[in-house]
Amino acid sequence: MDDPLTLFDAWLAEAEASEPNDPNAMALATADAAGQPAVRMVLLKGHGSDGFVFYTNRGSDKASDLAENPKAALLFHWKSLRRQVRVEGSVSLASEAQSDAYFASRGRDSRLGAWASDQSRPLDERATFEARFEAAKARFDGQDVPRPPHWGGYVVVPERIEFWQDRAHRLHERRLFVRDGNGWTEGLLYP
Template sequence: MADDPIALFDSWYAEAKTAELNDPNAMALATADAAGRPSVRMVLLKGHGADGFVFYTNREGRKAADLAVNPAAALLFHWKSLRRQVRIEGPVTLATDAQSDAYFASRGRDSQLGAWASDQSRPLDSRATFETRFAEVTARFEGGGVPRPPFWGGYVVMPQRIELWQDRAHRLHERRVFIRDDNGNGWNEGLLFP
């Protein structure tokens, strides 16, 4: 065996980009708060490689609060059309300001404005309140660029464990697991019962 799980992910992800109709980069992100209570939601993969898997969000929302006290996460990609899933677990760090600035600049203008208008995960009294805030932010930045909010940026999940699951007939699935070795330079590979 002894394959590189990042290269295997790259291969599967390339296939997903052609086979999945919607958001092949969608991944479930699981975090836990200081008391160990789990929370999971969908986010979008915006970069990946040997240095980690990157997503961006408001750094004042619930997921950010969880990561501030428990900087570890699990990711799950499920590509139903390919009958595959990939699970990734590891510690989480902040993306650099340069990475966050570059990605924010690549977003559509309304998405940039939405980042300013939203108090992500906090109670909202009505949709009208959010729409009013969006209109105010739109007016504020009219005629110019939209800078990245100081409360918005990226996170990097450094994989310590990667599991690649392939559906097989009669539930005789194939599960390959890769665990980063103690010195962080390589991977130990094994199989798991389905």
């Protein structure tokens, strides 16, 4: 396959069939304006020709990093398949409609949790968060839980995508796709 997005679809489908947990889990690496890197696991919630989509609290540390430095790297590691995919690119906000639609698809408790959490901020004790969750539950009792204004999606628009396949004796296969205008150029990397 010479289209990295088609290849990614095929690899993700294989991971969904073999990974015991969260085949859509990806490491998200960001850096703030000073260049301080940070990495954490998030879930891929959509992908296609526009990019790779995840959602978060826009007051979180990752969101602050992306506001200061709108570039990110993703890493999918599928241990059961002995494969990984690296993605690097620029980041933009998902549309409000896209964020609303995904938020509405989440379970009620997850939506309430988005209202209750000051993600990445210090928490004095778990009971404080639990009380905030109960307050959100009471606030929206009997009604739909709307998306909070501080919560939404991000799209990583790939500029580079590398597919790594484990091989015996560490003689791995590495295919690199680099965006070239509206298409891609493909090459190999030494293991």
